[in-house]
Amino acid sequence: MSHAKMFDLARPSRQHLLGYILLAPAVLLVGFIIVYPLAIAVDLSFQDVRIPRMGRRGEFTLDNYERLFASSEFWMACWVTIKLVAVVTIGSLIVGMSTALLVNNRFRGRTLARLGMALPWAVPEVIAVVIFAWIFDSSFGLMSWLFVVTGITDTMIPWVSSPSAAFWAVAVTMVWKGFPFVSIMVLAGLQSIPADYYNAAKVDGASAAQRFRWITLPLLMPVLGVTLVLVILWVFRDFSIIKVLTEGGPLRTTQTLSIMTYDQAFGFHNFGYASAVGVLTLVISVVASMFMLGRGTKAIY
Structure with missing residues (x-):
């Protein structure tokens, strides 16, 4: 490109063209990394294949989706x-916001408390699951021991092997792993609220609950909206916590769509069927995200 053309692109009226040219490599890279595999997955969901092969395509069929919608396993x-x-979103929101409000105050050891708040987020998921697997152990686990000592139950609870308790074991583990992200996001939002608003409310005689209701919560809505969407997407796609802790059992009571996709693809080698599950999971995630963003926008305005 000649110097004259480069200078012509730098003109104010042509700067948008220069922006498109500079963004083109990044857009192409994102398209290759995200859009191309997604297109392959969608195309594979309309094929009845056991092992996909490069350059060979199966016949177009809707059997995967028909079988999926008729499957009780899918609906479960x-x-x-x-x-x-x-459960995880509400639990992470309650614990995360409470923790953020606590460490936002000035007290001795606040820096150490903030580090402790973010510690679960820094721990790798597999290590966190191993820790909670010991906590929920039916023979000598801490959680069952606490239930027996406090008199809630008389015997040790088989958390991971019981259909009624396994779900809550997974939920508690995910809340412990996910609430620090909510805390960090909410704390960042709290730091951006001017202190003059609270000082003026105190002068007017507003209580702590009233200041939270009319100042803190409305000003945090943009942050909370984005945070909730990210937490929802994380729970939708999370795989390692459930796979290591319960493997989707017992009796499929903890089998999510991500676990079902993995089992169908790498357990039964139904790659076309697994792709159909993945595509529908993506659709559900997008719809849920758009709903949350829409509700968050209405709440702001």
């Missing part, structure tokens, strides 16, 4: 996923 996985998303 959808129910488990939605239930887990609701």
